[in-house]
Amino acid sequence: MPLAITATLRFTAPQRVDCLLQCEAAATGEQRILSGVTTLPAAVPITRVAAQDGVGERFWISPEGDCRITYEAEVEVVRQAVDFAALAQVGKPDLPGEVTQYLFDSRYCAAESFQPFVDSEFPGLAGGARVAAMRDWIAQHFSYVPGISGAHTSARDSFVERRGVCRDYAHVLVAFARAAGIPARYASCYAPDVTPQDFHAIAEVFLADDAGGRWVPVDATGMADPQATALIGVGRDAADVSFLTSFGFVRFDGHKVSVER
Known part of the structure; x- marks a missing residue:
């Protein structure tokens, strides 16, 4: 594309x-x-x-x-289409060293505080299936409202408000995934269907594949098609990108x- x-x-x-x-x-x-x-x-x-x-x-x-x-x-x-919901979770001891950092809390994504919620809201799921459930939960419970959040808004703030922009959706999904023990990072990108048009933010999660593991893009806003999304950079959260x-x-x-x- x-x-x-x-x-x-x-x-x-x-x-x-x-x-x-x-x-x-x-x-x-x-x-x-x-x-x-x-x-x-x-x-x-x-x-x-x-x-x-x-x-x-x-x-x-x-x-x-x-x-x-x-x-x-x-x-x-x-980028090839992938059904990430069918991908398994990589065992923590099997994670590449450079991926392990994306299990930890970061400036805007205090993942540890979300563990009780994630355990109770998404039980019986693992790997990509759990990430898909998290993405769907955010899409259903959040409202996309430009101007409601700012440079200091954290995933916890957005979770309480239940509204925000792509940055906030991505932070919450990253925090949820890390709380479930799935490495997740924040990604900035360009995508043609973003409304209003702007720099866009999505999450990437590390899941198992035939090569051992891969980063998979996931957009809780639903606006970015992975096959039409140009990556700019990645990081622990928005502060890095x-x-x-x-x-x-x-x-x-x-x-x-x-x-x-």
Whole structure:
């Protein structure tokens, strides 16, 4: 599935400040970057670094004044459809070392506190079947309400409110899965059917396959088709995959995202 992607970020730095950005689609075995150009002010140099788990790249900039960044790309998604509900859970001692971190609590996903709820709400299920039940529960009990949550909203906050945006849905699903002993991570992505159009967030869960295990995308909002979703990056939660992190004050002036088949 080829996707045409355009994303624009605008912000102002009153004085020079270090910023870390992650807004480019990642080159992976499940998606090919046919073309990609990131445009910045001419005086702003870029220093590229590998992103979390080696999925995609981040880049450092140190702007001052008005800054406009535009990313334009064509990405071909070649991800195969998978019935993740039929996949088994990987035994904890059999998990790859780099996956084990995704069993633990993180800044926005206090998974341990959800264990009693997960045990009582999803009994008798394991692996992908349990994840599917969790996804369906969130879809049924949450309302998608833009503007109701913010940068400090945690999975626990969203669980209480029962409303939010993709970021909140993903955090709750990640926390539920970890509470069930299933590794889960947060993923940022581009998808054409997201309404309103924006950077999107989903969960990825690590489940068994013939090779021992694989990361499987799961979207509790139901808006992102895995075969038409371009991954940007992954992390423990939103703090690891922010499209813009400033190490000092900046005034964010807005952004616009367009994703088309």
